Amino acid sequence: xxxxxxxxxxxxxxxxxxxxxxxxxxxxxxxxxxxxxxxxxxxxxxxxxxxxxxxxxxxxxxxxxxxxxxx
Numbered sequence: 001x002x003x004x005x006x007x008x009x010x011x012x013x014x015x016x017x018x019x020x021x022x023x024x025x026x027x028x029x030x031x032x033x034x035x036x037x038x039x040x041x042x043x044x045x046x047x048x049x050x051x052x053x054x055x056x057x058x059x060x061x062x063x064x065x066x067x068x069x070x071x
């Protein structure tokens with residue numbers, strides 16, 4: 001599973017590690033799981049739409065907006 005390091009542009013500007021793949025992503029900071037999105041189908045997203053590139057973009061958007069997680 002690819003790993004991408006991303007630094008939030010606002011707030012405290014923490015750096016997060018994003019593990020992502022087809023239909024899933026996991027966001028970690030300092031070894032702690034901040035958010036897990038393990039199954040795109042559970043949200044109504046078709047498997048062919050849930051590409052790794054899209055999962056990475058969704059994870060980055062969640063970090064910037066702090067969707068479902070704390071800074």
